[in-house]
Amino acid sequence: MIRLFFLFFSRESKGYLINTNKSWFALAFFLLCILIFPLALDKSYVSLDEISISSIWICALFANLISLDSLFKEDFENGSLLQYHVSNIPFSIIVTTKVFCHWIFTGIPIILLAPLFLIFLSGSYEDVLALFFSLLLGTPLFSLLGMPFSAMTLGSSARAPTLIFLTIPFYLPVIIFGVLSVNSFKNSSFSEYYLLSAILCIGIIFLPYITIKILKENLK
């Protein structure tokens, strides 16, 4: 099982590095979104400092959302998923490596870049650590929560809008607790972090299992 995991992991990672649509697009979208926020803001009403955390979270959400489309699409369309099923390769390995790589190539760059953009937007170093930890818990949840919907909408003619409308309601708790957690960090109360951790633990256990069921149904 571990050998299979590493085989799929190295193949998937290579795919992300070669195929620019898969990884760089989400990151580029995140960067562009962040840059647009200060340009679109009327500073006489709201200061950039006040909305910097929220804007980073919103950009992270949408960057994750657009990259969800490519999670299973290629493998479904070219018949690889069917081939894995026929070859009796456990779908648990495929789903785990896919979501893990998705987080590594879209979540981690956002986690690493977000503190820099926070300084750029707010001009202070105060919330850098708080934002880093909240995104560390939030971005894997984005990948995990989006995974079943990405599997569910495979083969659908209106895939992109369906995927967005189905996924966003499930992202709301993550973004709410994510933004709140940065404030609670200042008061040394970490309740939102515990909550995000709890959702993450539940997600790691159940969401891959649900995705496997959906993928197998979709192949039929």
Add this chain to the structure above:
Amino acid sequence: MRKELLLEVQRISCERNYKLIFENISFKLEPGGVIFINGENGSGKTSLLLTLSGVLSFSGDVKIKEKNKNKGGYVGHKNALNEAETVKDFLYFWKRISDFKGDFNYIINYFDLKKILNTPIGFLSFGQKKKLCFSRLQMTKSKIWLLDEPVSGLDKKTKILILKLITNHLESGGGAIITSHQPIKLNKSKNITSIRVD
């Protein structure tokens, strides 16, 4: 089930999206045997192969020799190839996945893949992609090959190579279930059954 049978199918029926695709199909596949599945477009030939490969649910009875279970050998309409991957990466990936310990160079040389080893699969022609599918099939060590239109759209040379490969597989005690619109001539194969799906 008789000991020498690779596969025994008894009165299987399949429904897909609440529509009956085929019903009451029975056949037996012996080592070295070939089952040709005939039928018009949309008659359920591919669905029958997918049923036998365990993807689609069915009613009826399919008996597969225990040691052949969980070793799928399927070549379908979709090539299951990652366009961005190179031929070399693809072959090594499936070699490791299938834990193939046979002559790997023989597989590369058989289809003359040496000169395209570093080419991304997206740049290959239809025929070359089909060769990769059959290279993967050889590595899966499957006794039962499920082939959906294996030679359609191929040039004469590639067609001969693939038919020779199937013949070798049959000679080594394997079996094949093939759907095809064109008549396929397999040399030396005596045990050929044709079934029609309507």
